[in-house]
Amino acid sequence: MRVIIAGGSGFVGRELTQLLRKKGHEVTIISRHPGPGRITWNDLDTGGLPPCEGAVHLAGENLMNPLRWWNESYKKDLYSSRVDTTRALVRAISSAPTPPRSWILVTGVACYRPSQTALYTEESEWTPFDLLSQLVKDWEGAGRLSDDVAAKTRQVVIRPGAVLGRGGGAMKQMLPPFWLGLGGTLGSGQQPFPWIHVSDLAGIMALSLEAPLPPCPAADGPEVLNAVAPALNTNREFTKALGRALRRPTLLPVPGFAMRALLGAERAVVLMEGQRVVPKRTLDLGYKYQYPDLQAALGEIVGS
Ligand SMILES: NC(=O)c1ccc[n+]([C@@H]2O[C@H](COP(=O)([O-])OP(=O)(O)OC[C@H]3O[C@@H](n4cnc5c(N)ncnc54)[C@H](OP(=O)(O)O)[C@@H]3O)[C@@H](O)[C@H]2O)c1
Numbered sequence: 001m002r003v004i005i006a007g008g009s010g011f012v013g014r015e016l017t018q019l020l021r022k023k024g025h026e027v028t029i030i031s032r033h034p035g036p037g038r039i040t041w042n043d044l045d046t047g048g049l050p051p052c053e054g055a056v057h058l059a060g061e062n063l064m065n066p067l068r069w070w071n072e073s074y075k076k077d078l079y080s081s082r083v084d085t086t087r088a089l090v091r092a093i094s095s096a097p098t099p100p101r102s103w104i105l106v107t108g109v110a111c112y113r114p115s116q117t118a119l120y121t122e123e124s125e126w127t128p129f130d131l132l133s134q135l136v137k138d139w140e141g142a143g144r145l146s147d148d149v150a151a152k153t154r155q156v157v158i159r160p161g162a163v164l165g166r167g168g169g170a171m172k173q174m175l176p177p178f179w180l181g182l183g184g185t186l187g188s189g190q191q192p193f194p195w196i197h198v199s200d201l202a203g204i205m206a207l208s209l210e211a212p213l214p215p216c217p218a219a220d221g222p223e224v225l226n227a228v229a230p231a232l233n234t235n236r237e238f239t240k241a242l243g244r245a246l247r248r249p250t251l252l253p254v255p256g257f258a259m260r261a262l263l264g265a266e267r268a269v270v271l272m273e274g275q276r277v278v279p280k281r282t283l284d285l286g287y288k289y290q291y292p293d294l295q296a297a298l299g300e301i302v303g304s
Pocket of ligand 1: 030057
């Protein structure tokens with residue numbers, strides 16, 4: 001199978017590319033930077049979508065970019081790097097002489113309102129309530145295919161929690177303080193912490209690309225898959241598990257006001273609050289997690 005991955009050069013994209021190539025598939029990356037095995041966004045606009053059986057969207061300015069201050073210009077970049085690039089890819093899919101069999105848009109669980117009690121599945125109704133949930137709404141809206149294209153192309157929206165893995169994502173910034181013995185719960189630590197190991201996220205995307213399922217009837221919209229580990233954990237459980245895996249103390253809680261001052265209140269929500277998300281549909285489709293719990297995931301990430 002030939003697969004086009006927008007943002008395939010990133011943390012999640014590298015894992016997916018490696019998995020797909022191992023399975024014998026061909027991958028072309030859409031990037032802002034030209035290079036071997038890549039096309040640029042400009043190439044896509046002018047030359048159209050290269051022939052492919054699958055298209056995946058993983059592009060976006062990093063939400064936790066430590067080099068960027070939380071201000072209007074950063075928020076604009078977070079938005080346009082996701083919504084505008086999704087629109088560009090949907091335009092290319094829609095005008096392709098033979099559209100791909102699968103179209104996978106990866107968004108996030110920020111659409112679900114943070115709560116320590118509510119349990120969210122893919123069927124949960126939601127309406128935007130803050131900046132990030134509005135972003136998910138506009139992003140998923142931009143990814144929606146018209147009915148005639150959706151009749152030929154299966155649309156899947158994948159909503160991951162924090163993606164954990166070696167060499168990137170959330171762990172890259174969390175590991176240094178924990179190694180130094182300065183790790184601690186964020187606020188009360190009671191907030192849910194939805195997470196997934198990067199190998200499982202790649203596995204769920206590969207399953208979605210390879211599944212011989214018929215296109216969803218357009219009226220039903222895309223197939224939605226929550227990409228979180230089935231274990232429901234709090235920030236405290238994650239903090240303690242990471243401390244154990246590293247054999248480091250985790251005695252110093254980080255106060256909420258410090259996180260809000262550092263990250264900006266709208267972004268600190270991701271860490272200071274959280275959602276209990278269940279991957280119901282993902283499990284119903286038969287996906288078998290490699291890392292269903294924190295001990296297994298953190299053992300792989302920080303083990304030798
Ligand atoms: N990592 C997580 O914990 C997590 C959790 C939930 C959802 N997600 C979503 O999953 C997707 C992939 O995450 P990731 O961690 O792999 O992301 P990443 O490594 O930060 O970035 C992915 C790619 O996006 C492209 N990109 C960055 N800034 C851009 C901009 N301003 N305009 C256009 N393209 C830009 C880059 O590709 P080029 O430099 O090659 O152009 C980059 O390699 C993202 O959409 C993210 O929102 C991630």
